[in-house]
Amino acid sequence: MSGIPDIATDPAGVYHCDMRSRPPARSTSRKPPLRVQVTTLWDYPSQDYGPTHQGLPGYPGATPSYIIWNLLQRYTRPNDLVVDCFCGSGTTLDVARDLKRRALGYDIHPTRQDIFRVDARKLPPELTNKVDLVFIDPPYSTHLDYGPDPRDIGKLSARDGTYYEAMEQVIHEVHRILKPGKVFSLYVSDSYEHGRGFYPLGIELFNRAVRIGFTPVDIISVVRHNKTLQMGNYRKAAEEQNFFLRGFNYLFIFRKS
Ligand SMILES: C[S@@+](CC[C@H](N)C(=O)[O-])C[C@H]1O[C@@H](n2cnc3c(N)ncnc32)[C@H](O)[C@@H]1O
Numbered sequence: 577m578s579g580i581p582d583i584a585t586d587p588a589g590v591y592h593c594d595m596r597s598r599p600p601a602r603s604t605s606r607k608p609p610l611r612v613q614v615t616t617l618w619d620y621p622s623q624d625y626g627p628t629h630q631g632l633p634g635y636p637g638a639t640p641s642y643i644i645w646n647l648l649q650r651y652t653r654p655n656d657l658v659v660d661c662f663c664g665s666g667t668t669l670d671v672a673r674d675l676k677r678r679a680l681g682y683d684i685h686p687t688r689q690d691i692f693r694v695d696a697r698k699l700p701p702e703l704t705n706k707v708d709l710v711f712i713d714p715p716y717s718t719h720l721d722y723g724p725d726p727r728d729i730g731k732l733s734a735r736d737g738t739y740y741e742a743m744e745q746v747i748h749e750v751h752r753i754l755k756p757g758k759v760f761s762l763y764v765s766d767s768y769e770h771g772r773g774f775y776p777l778g779i780e781l782f783n784r785a786v787r788i789g790f791t792p793v794d795i796i797s798v799v800r801h802n803k804t805l806q807m808g809n810y811r812k813a814a815e816e817q818n819f820f821l822r823g824f825n826y827l828f829i830f831r832k833s
Pocket of ligand 1: 631632635637638639640661662663664665666667668682683684685694695696697713714715722723727728729730
């Protein structure tokens with residue numbers, strides 16, 4: 577099972593219902609044309625664009641690359657500096673290179689040589705006011721196991737508030753490193769733990785970002801195409817036990833005031 581939680585086998589009996597809880601389909605056929613999205617509902621039924629992969633195929637928490645492509649097209653220019661401090665399989669680095677932007681990737685569990693092992697709560701001091709765009713797709717509380725490092729924010733719970741405290745520190749750091757007026761984008765899903773509760777991570781993190789000094793630019797709803805959720809035990813459990821599976825992620829766009 578490659579360490580990925582499954583709705584039927586999670587030993588804690590918790591239905592995490594994370595859209596990313598299985599490796600995404602990496603189809604190379606019939607990808608739609610890649611265009612700048614013009615509404616606040618984004619729907620691109622493929623993990624990657626073009627004939628190549630962005631990020632590492634099969635990485636369980638990968639961000640769909642068209643999301644990052646859209647942000648960089650709209651809010652950056654060639655040679656601008658982009659930072660992703662939850663870089664995972666490196667999707668942001670690959671998209672930035674495709675678009676001739678400079679990019680720095682950090683992660684507590686680096687998967688490639690071009691990602692530096694750095695805690696997102698303590699970014700390099702020399703980056704203050706140097707960055708043109710920050711994109712992050714952080715852990716959604718405890719949905720996925722990314723590795724053994726105890727500094728992994730994916731080990732912290734929204735239930736006891738430790739997840740929010742950690743993410744607040746991250747958002748402060750993002751604010752410090754951005755140039756004034758530049759864009760911070762946060763991709764996140766809410767969290768539902770069956771029998772325990774619903775945790776509105778999106779609203780909680782949005783409010784914290786505004787308090788820290790970011791001005792909202794827009795809120796995008798991103799539809800995910802994970803066929804697993806329409807099948808078998810996921811669907812059955814949601815119907816019989818009267819809860820909802822996650823059908824969208826938030827993409828928040830802010831500017832540093
Ligand atoms: C959703 S994944 C990122 C996916 C990535 N955008 C991609 O496309 O592959 C979240 C990442 O956050 C990392 N992470 C967790 N806690 C962290 C921390 N304190 N500092 C930096 N990275 C952290 C995990 O190791 C994981 O790789």
